[in-house]
Amino acid sequence: MTTSLVWWAISIYVLIALVIAFLSRTGKQHNMESYFLGDRKMGGFVSALSYSATTYSAFMLVGLAGLTYNGGVGALGFELIYLMGVSLVAFFGPRFWVVGKKYGYVTPSEMLGDRYKSKYVAIVVAITNCLFLIPYSAVQLSGVGYLLQGVTNDAIPYTTGVLIATLLAIVFTYIAGIRSVAWTDSLQALFMIVSSTVVVLILVNGLGGFTTFFKTIETTQPELLTVPGNGFFSFLTFLGLTIPWFFFSLSNPQVSQRLYMPASLKSLKNMLMGFLVFGFIYTLVAIIWGYSAAIMFPNLENADLATPLVLSSDLVPPVLGVIVMVGIMAAAISTIDSILLTLSSLFAKDVYGNIKKNTSDRLQLRVGKIVIPIIALLAYLFAEMQLNLIAVLSVASSAGLIVVVPAIIGTFFWKRGTAAGVLSSVLIAGIIVILLEFFQVKPLGLASGLWGIGISTILFIGVSLLTKAPEAKANEFLSYIRQALKKES
Amino acid sequence: MKTNELTWALLILFIVLLAFILPYTLLTNVTKWYGSFLLWIVLALITIIMNYFLTKNWGKK
Numbered sequence: 001m002t003t004s005l006v007w008w009a010i011s012i013y014v015l016i017a018l019v020i021a022f023l024s025r026t027g028k029q030h031n032m033e034s035y036f037l038g039d040r041k042m043g044g045f046v047s048a049l050s051y052s053a054t055t056y057s058a059f060m061l062v063g064l065a066g067l068t069y070n071g072g073v074g075a076l077g078f079e080l081i082y083l084m085g086v087s088l089v090a091f092f093g094p095r096f097w098v099v100g101k102k103y104g105y106v107t108p109s110e111m112l113g114d115r116y117k118s119k120y121v122a123i124v125v126a127i128t129n130c131l132f133l134i135p136y137s138a139v140q141l142s143g144v145g146y147l148l149q150g151v152t153n154d155a156i157p158y159t160t161g162v163l164i165a166t167l168l169a170i171v172f173t174y175i176a177g178i179r180s181v182a183w184t185d186s187l188q189a190l191f192m193i194v195s196s197t198v199v200v201l202i203l204v205n206g207l208g209g210f211t212t213f214f215k216t217i218e219t220t221q222p223e224l225l226t227v228p229g230n231g232f233f234s235f236l237t238f239l240g241l242t243i244p245w246f247f248f249s250l251s252n253p254q255v256s257q258r259l260y261m262p263a264s265l266k267s268l269k270n271m272l273m274g275f276l277v278f279g280f281i282y283t284l285v286a287i288i289w290g291y292s293a294a295i296m297f298p299n300l301e302n303a304d305l306a307t308p309l310v311l312s313s314d315l316v317p318p319v320l321g322v323i324v325m326v327g328i329m330a331a332a333i334s335t336i337d338s339i340l341l342t343l344s345s346l347f348a349k350d351v352y353g354n355i356k357k358n359t360s361d362r363l364q365l366r367v368g369k370i371v372i373p374i375i376a377l378l379a380y381l382f383a384e385m386q387l388n389l390i391a392v393l394s395v396a397s398s399a400g401l402i403v404v405v406p407a408i409i410g411t412f413f414w415k416r417g418t419a420a421g422v423l424s425s426v427l428i429a430g431i432i433v434i435l436l437e438f439f440q441v442k443p444l445g446l447a448s449g450l451w452g453i454g455i456s457t458i459l460f461i462g463v464s465l466l467t468k469a470p471e472a473k474a475n476e477f478l479s480y481i482r483q484a485l486k487k488e489s
Numbered sequence: 490m491k492t493n494e495l496t497w498a499l500l501i502l503f504i505v506l507l508a509f510i511l512p513y514t515l516l517t518n519v520t521k522w523y524g525s526f527l528l529w530i531v532l533a534l535i536t537i538i539m540n541y542f543l544t545k546n547w548g549k550k
């Protein structure tokens with residue numbers, strides 16, 4: 001894979017994405033709802049592709065393929081149980097959607113603040129989201145840096161790759177807010193899945209077809225077809241990885257905010273079903289990719305090298321290899337730009353909007369637009385510094401964000417939930433998750449995410465029962481949902 | 490939560506529990522593609538089909 005071929009591929013990808021981003025501009029983006037939610041008029045097809053591109057990052061073809069290489073079929077179970085967890089959208093999606101329309105919520109934390117009648121709930125949840133998601137974005141940027149450095153044998157330095165990804169994420173976010181993000185996401189999602197599926201089919205064919213492919217694994221590395229297999233996926237490890245991801249669709253604001261955007265319940269349904277099909281195919285592609293690496297390059301010291309080695313192998317034509325490389329880059333950037341947009345809306349609406357009194361919608365939008373490059377710059381600096389704490393917070397992101405889940409479930413299903421319950425559960429459980437990750441401790445062998453969800457649930461229920469609930473708001477909120485859902489479906 | 494919705498939720502929860510339990514009990518010694526590999530694929534497909542039926546009337550009124 002020559003450096004000039006890589007540069008050509010990146011240039012063509014950037015050019016097409018920029019054209020699509022500019023074409024996505026329709027009407028004026030003069031308020032928060034328009035810029036961050038597309039006026040709640042997003043179609044099902046674009047929503048599904050954008051949700052897919054936002055969810056699936058560079059982790060799939062690098063991290064998940066590496067997990068398969070190291071631990072075998074447990075990686076498939078982990079990722080497919082996550083996909084089953086997206087079924088939560090079938091229960092929570094319509095509820096988010098109807099209250100979003102009725103009360104004009106722009107962010108999930110704004111909804112929590114209103115439902116529990118406390119601006120501190122909105123502020124704390126928004127800051128918690130930023131604390132975990134900015135480092136997560138930094139690691140995505142690092143992924144692009146390492147990828148370009150790896151496939152070009154250092155001809156494209158790490159910093160150049162990180163800088164390209166940061167600038168593209170800012171541009172895609174800035175041009176038209178969620179519209180440019182959603183449309184460029186859609187392009188990138190199609191790019192990711194088509195290119196990687198074609199290469200996987202070529203790999204399997206080159207390794208003798210599906211029957212021979214699995215026969216080879218069964219005879220040479222049978223432990224990759226069972227759990228715990230070689231011990232990599234012990235049951236507690238599997239549980240610790242899977243449970244936080246099972247709740248991803250509720251705990252991560254960059255995807256839960258998407259539940260406010262569809263034009264109708266039918267669009268929301270199409271978004272969910274489209275994503276489930278996309279996720280199922282892309283997961284199988286990533287797993288078979290990892291198995292291919294295990295057959296072609298057994299005994300690698302570092303499983304993260306599996307994907308670059310497969311891409312530059314004789315089985316993959318160089319042009320296809322470079323297209324998949326751009327697909328992996330697109331997967332990272334489409335995740336980062338969505339996180340950028342969501343975090344800037346959280347800061348503008350929930351932090352700035354609550355701390356500074358009487359801010360207009362227009363002023364909040366201006367603040368949101370100013371914050372986008374600042375968050376991107378923070379992520380860029382974190383990626384450049386490669387600090388240990390950043391890696392810790394990034395790894396802890398799924399475990400750390402899970403502490404908000406009891407409060408979200410309580411929002412729709414428990415009248416007795418209180419602001420004190422939310423604040424104590426999010427703050428205390430969040431700090432415990434960070435400490436467990438920082439000191440690499442697993443009390444009773446359980447991972448930080450399991451402690452996070454357990455402690456936050458106990459605190460949310462316990463403290464709520466000891467404090468006074470906003471009963472009038474809860475009754476009004478829940479009875480409206482009942483009526484609206486009866487009318488809609 | 491309506492009864493119908495609760496039934497679907499319990500069914501999906503049951504499928505998820507199977508996805509956690511079966512590979513670590515009945516299938517630990519099956520080192521073939523039709524062991525845990527196939528089981529997880531089938532359970533995911535069942536969940537996707539359940540989601541289809543759960544959401545098929547959305548927005549029809």
